[in-house]
Amino acid sequence: MAVTTYEESATNSPSVYSQYVRPSSHRYKNAKKGLPFNVMLVGPSGLGRRTFLNTLCERAIVIPDDGENAETTKLPEAMKIQHYTVDIEEDGMRILLNVIDTPGFGDSIDNSDNFKEIQDYLEYQFDEVLEEENRIKRNPKFRDGRVHALLYFITPTGHSLREIDIELMRRLGSRVNVIPIIGRADSMTVDELKKFKKRIMQDIDFYRIPVYMFPTVDDDDEETIEENNELRASLPFAVVGCEEVVEKDNRPVRARLYPWGAVEVDNEEHSDFDRLRYVLLNSHIGDLREITQNMLYENYRTEKLSLEDNDDEDKETSSQASSN
């Protein structure tokens, strides 16, 4: 199957569908049902993953765990993978948002198995597409489950990355676009947040962790380059999630109430939530999808097929040897 490259960059084109190498019937389907976009949320519990999801979709998709049994807290919870599907309308474009949540990640005493599980899930999605591509008779209802973006929630320690953060982003960065996020960012003052972000980016540089860096190509226009530079500089995004609506200056705002003030979710100075939402669902949705399909998936495909080739060669030589 030939893979044609696209001419325009995602942010400029009015319709992101034109870039994908799919038969026209699929294109038509996308327009009706919504652009499929798969996002995975990973992070230790209590960092606001589910609240983030609810805030993103502006309605209660998932109800946070309420009645946890005191007796079972001792038992280490195995990590689960849960799916939620939401229809979103963003700037006139319909998006079929598929969210994959991973409750239980990083909560046990020994978390070494968690990475493998997520990696297996990602590779399984790639395998499905590989298989589908090689079929003679393709399934018209095939749902592309490849994860386009992985939002990794970093604990706001105020110091730097922890071993589990480094390990996860490093291992999964070659299979999916990893976007680091600081959860519960309202526990840090402005100064602390700046220093924390700086240290995290230094760590990412030092350990050579592959994260989504808002890449630009040379022939992008000035505006796009500047926009991407700005976004890169505000990595990782500091997010505060909240579903409650309160009154402020007679306007309804989404905010968390404290005895000393209210943190507004949509206020640029209080949190990067709006910016992240825009990037995820609007400006960079095409770029994320395209990198997943044209780079990450292709790399995986090459790896897997050359591995099989090597296996076949080995089998040939061994069979030759045995027949001699």
Added chain:
Amino acid sequence: MAFEDNNEGIESYVNKNVSQTGIGIANLPNQLHKIVTKKGTDFSIILVGESGTGKTTFVNTLFTTELITPLDDSTRRKKQCDKTVDINIHKAELEEKNFNVKLNVIDTPGFGDYVDNNDCWHPIVDFIENQYEQYLRQEQQPVRKGLVDMRVHACLYFIRPNGHSLKPLDVRAMKAIGAICNLIPVISKADSMSPTSLKLFKKRILDTINAQNIRIYTPPVESEDESVTSRNRDIVSAMPFAVIGSSTEVVAPDGRVVKGRKYPWGIAEVENDEHCDFKKLRSLLIRSHMLDLINSTEESHYDAYRTAQMKVRKFGEAKPKATDNKVFKDEEEALRKRFTEKVRLEENRFRQWESKLIAERDRLNKDLEAEHNLVKQLEAEIEAVQTSSPGNRFNRK
């Protein structure tokens, strides 16, 4: 106070009220006060919790001085993938109104920070028990003057506010530590939770603590003074304490200069009871219950340890080393193998040398014998020559 008069004829104490002016027995508390004030006291606390839970900041805020300096970036990076829990002891001498306190603050960087945190509480439990052991040994020495008392009087366990409940790691660690030391659970960074979620969180933590039989420190509530009792009740009802730490001073909206954290949306004050429980915890640790913490450590925890040890050991005997650390065991095994190997090689060498020497000796002996035989032969010949022709003796002149 009158003791029961028992039948064996031992004199019982009879209550006698000494004359109105008194002879000075009532002055004993004052004397004690002078002695204690002169002597000062030791106070050791250990801080346990994941990195970034505000331990360093809290301690610096509590004692209003920078006891522990935060790590700089390069040191922190070295610790990131270290996989070990360190024990760092910071000593300080505090003085207030002529009363001295030798303060020991023990920090545990690396606790709960790694991917695999199995047994990360063992170094801490070992440390606490070692302090008891050291004290026990010192007590048993003939000369007991310069006792160094590093027994841990309180353990502050910092819980990260994740809005749900205790993590499995917290439960295991708290269970192990609470059994041998006064455990005080503390919710750190309380300014990231709204008041309602904080209340719910506290309740869930207490439920878990009760369900899992974790022993935490409960200060005595009742006292003769009504106000003290009510204050104690306040303190107990606020457990586990939710604290905010800050050593910087900021200006509040109403003009006061307070210790607090400045956010774009307001200022969270450290010493404001509506914002956090810092004052209550400080009161518990220092103002009202420090003595109780010290006493309960010495009387119940240390005593329990001592009793258990004395049941299995004789007076003065050393503690059997618990080698349940697998890494050390493996290393020990490897060293032992290498050592045995080396010894074997050397023994072989020596044996070979010995056999060579023996062979040499035998050879030399044989030569000697051959020479000896030759000499004997020659002697015999001389004899023969002499006896056969006596006249042909050599004239020696």
